[in-house]
Amino acid sequence: MIKEHENAVLTVDLPSTGLVAGDVGVVVHVYKHAKAYEVEFIALDGNTLSVETLDADKIRPIRDREMPHVRDMAAA
Template sequence: MIQQLDTVVLVKDQPLEDLGKGDVGSVVFIHEGGKPYEVEFVTLTGDPLGVLTLAAGVCSLNLQGLTA
């Protein structure tokens, strides 16, 4: 289950926002009922790329790089 402040990865391109499958963002807000999500995307240097409203099918929890 995706929660606020989780890191998520796009599973579908978002061409209107110039973001693509594999781009990583942070969940900054979850709407009532648990979806959709407001996800903030930034560059590697921290410059903002935008905040998108995304349904669960467009992003998934990013578990890559997590250690036990």
């Protein structure tokens, strides 16, 4: 189970938000029995891009040896 304030990786594209699988967010709330999560996706300048309520199968914990990747959200 992913805990509040931990990073999580999006496992699906969310076209309406411009988010894509592999984007990293921070869990800001865990719903009952960890069936869903509130996840905040933040740009490197500190601005919030999106806050999404996601079913547990839409995110996963980060894994050892993974590296974040930078992309321009203005193009999304």
